[in-house]
Amino acid sequence: MTKRFDPIVFIVDDDEAVRDSTAMLVRSLSLRAETFASAQEFLDDFDAQQPGCIVLDVRMPGMSGLELQEKLAEEGATIPIIFITAHGDVPMAVSAIKRGAMDFIQKPFRDQELIDKIQAALCRDAEVREAMTDRERFKGRIALLTPREREVMDLVVEGHANKVIAAELGLSERTVEIHRARVMAKMAADSLAQLVKMALLVREKD
């Protein structure tokens, strides 16, 4: 089980004053902040295991914010990105969101607005990481099922009654009941609803 890290708000902006003031704002919320003067510096340091979010300027010398977003997407990184910019326009904002940015705000903005968006981004990051961990755990449990138990589980999760499953698989109802009970135990599911949730989570993206 991976160790839980405290989330970090990464601030990437070539303007030192902006970096410093944003970092101060973040730390005033008792959150960790790390600043980078360029996209490349951030990438050099990037660790996908580290929870957090990025507050990212669009326009920087060298690699732009949008290029950084693309690079992170190529690596399959899911860290939420909040773009901040003095120069943005509607097409740019739409493009950034289409490519997966969580938000896009224009300067000047109120501190509270950025705070709210950072909180939302950290929440989203935590949810995504938890889902990924849950998914791995459930996949692991499914791997412990026998092929027959797997067949029964798939039909149970689709909502079929034991009688129907028995007919479908050519088993007695009693045998289906036994398999079903084993599935519930191996999956550590307390209810059908829970089992369905697990199955759906595992099926996502497959």
Next chain:
Amino acid sequence: MKTESPAQRVTDEAGAPIVYVIDPDPSVQASMASLLDTSGIRGAVFETAAEFFAALDPRAGACVITELHLPDMSGLEIQRRLADFSADLPVIILASDANVPTAVSAMNSGAYDFIEKPFVNRVLLERIRQVLRRRSRDDRMELQRITP
């Protein structure tokens, strides 16, 4: 194209998916109708959300292009309702008073695209074609899946 009134259906290329357009401005209705017609794309143009929903056939639709501000409903509300129907109809928002926060909000609510007015015909057309290609690819995949 036989469109005389905004709610009339274009009938060339029968069977082709329909691009639904909703806009209160008659000049936008006319220019959209003309754009679709000259591109050989089947379209249906409406003035209000109510008219659109009355005529909507989700299975026949390719996408919905709607102005953000309609007399009877917001374009975002239309999108929400379509999502509730599980219509799988991409919604492109056209906005006469666009700004970054509105655009971001629309995209985060699930809009397929958000374009400021006045829009460039070529750009909008390319987006529509993107949606149609995706739709036709999805249809082919679906067909492959269900025909062994």
